[in-house]
Amino acid sequence: xxSVSSQPQFRYTQPPSKVLHLRNLPWECTEEELVELGxxxxxxxxxxxxxxxxxxxxxIEFADLNQAIAMISYYASSSEPAQVRGKTVYLQYSNxxxxxxxxxxxxxxxxxxxxxxxxxxxxxxxxxxxxxxxSAFGFVHKITTFEKTAGFQALVQFSDAETATSAxxxxxxxxxxxxxxxxxxxxxxxxxxxxxxxxxxxxxxxxRSRDYTNPYLPVAPSAIDGSGQFIVGLDGKKLEPESNVxxxxxxxxxxxxxxxxxxxxxxxxxxxxxxxxxxxxGGVQALxxxxxxxxxxxxxxxLEGHCIYDGGFCKLHLSYSRHTDLSIKVNNDRSRDYALSxxxxxxxxxxxxxxxxxxxxxTSNPPPHYSGAQFAPPEQVGxxxxxxxxxxxxxxxxxxxxxxAMAMPSHPYMPPGTMPAHPGMMHPxxxxxxxxxxxxxxxxxxxx
DNA sequence: AGCACA
Numbered sequence: 001x002x003s004v005s006s007q008p009q010f011r012y013t014q015p016p017s018k019v020l021h022l023r024n025l026p027w028e029c030t031e032e033e034l035v036e037l038g039x040x041x042x043x044x045x046x047x048x049x050x051x052x053x054x055x056x057x058x059x060i061e062f063a064d065l066n067q068a069i070a071m072i073s074y075y076a077s078s079s080e081p082a083q084v085r086g087k088t089v090y091l092q093y094s095n096x097x098x099x100x101x102x103x104x105x106x107x108x109x110x111x112x113x114x115x116x117x118x119x120x121x122x123x124x125x126x127x128x129x130x131x132x133x134x135s136a137f138g139f140v141h142k143i144t145t146f147e148k149t150a151g152f153q154a155l156v157q158f159s160d161a162e163t164a165t166s167a168x169x170x171x172x173x174x175x176x177x178x179x180x181x182x183x184x185x186x187x188x189x190x191x192x193x194x195x196x197x198x199x200x201x202x203x204x205x206x207x208r209s210r211d212y213t214n215p216y217l218p219v220a221p222s223a224i225d226g227s228g229q230f231i232v233g234l235d236g237k238k239l240e241p242e243s244n245v246x247x248x249x250x251x252x253x254x255x256x257x258x259x260x261x262x263x264x265x266x267x268x269x270x271x272x273x274x275x276x277x278x279x280x281x282g283g284v285q286a287l288x289x290x291x292x293x294x295x296x297x298x299x300x301x302x303l304e305g306h307c308i309y310d311g312g313f314c315k316l317h318l319s320y321s322r323h324t325d326l327s328i329k330v331n332n333d334r335s336r337d338y339a340l341s342x343x344x345x346x347x348x349x350x351x352x353x354x355x356x357x358x359x360x361x362x363t364s365n366p367p368p369h370y371s372g373a374q375f376a377p378p379e380q381v382g383x384x385x386x387x388x389x390x391x392x393x394x395x396x397x398x399x400x401x402x403x404x405a406m407a408m409p410s411h412p413y414m415p416p417g418t419m420p421a422h423p424g425m426m427h428p429x430x431x432x433x434x435x436x437x438x439x440x441x442x443x444x445x446x447x448x
Numbered sequence: 449a450g451c452a453c454a
Binding site (some may be wrong): 089100 | 450453
């Protein structure tokens, strides 16, 4: 083919166009700065920056050709060149007649962010860690995660584009703080653009997606393993589906733990409806039923691993039961339905100083309504709850990522690190004396 | 410092 191209690559005089081509821009240049640059000469109807391999070119499109001519004419005779951020920019008529707006969704500010987590161990970043990181900028409505060729990605939905933008500006290119990640995993860098989505569809709470606006959303059946009991988190930890019934096993039971003691301890978080105690594996276990899941979640997170008695005695291990409503045949010293306690006589009840309900022997500081709404889920208490409720006057523990795995969506407004202190803890009973229901002081390092 | 295909 004979060459038919005889036009020089560059001409010093371009045919006028309402589109101007700019070069030698700083790469930080924004579309807003382009608008500011063109505004004195007319109505800027479109811009495009970060063009070209070096991302240092741009286009400005005016509403009218005369406005483009005005700008070119002005700078052609001006002693001051056009500048962006102090850098001289060169401009000429573009050889295009309009900016073709290939604005991808990534360029349009929206309330949903597309987050790519970069790093060898990106997949090990849990959805809870992402939730914590992004919650610093506002209420996170929903998160979905997925694998694409780009790697491990997440969509993070905020209320509005402004909040999303503040998160994007602060986090894009930054790495997730090390203390939020399991020790063995490498650095994880966030790359953030806008997503075209405005409202994510989250059908289930799972290790892949969460809807923090709807704590009652069912747990994904697909996330439940063969035993039907656990879901597996991204971090490989097994997570149980939440339940209003807690299964408590008691370790190092040097002192008798009575049903009344359990009732007192667990009543700190809300009304206890039923308790059933039984022996299993040579130890004592108990099922504690609350009216709702929220209360059980708060109780579990506050009490797990802590001891009923000071000094490491009667350490509680809590999990969610698969029961939702215990069947209490008779009220006795091993099982009780507190709704029936006024009707059905207590059978075989051991005489006990603690036998009188409710909650005797609160010898130290608790206010009269200590067991009340103080530790209720925030959506029942209202927001904010810090001033009146948990951790009042108590320095919250440092952010504890290990607790986040359980920070399921039940309390969407709970700021991180503000879990309640350990209510209901008691000093060990004196020798041969039933337990004293005194409150142990809060200790940030927990009570081993 | 010279026209976009993300």
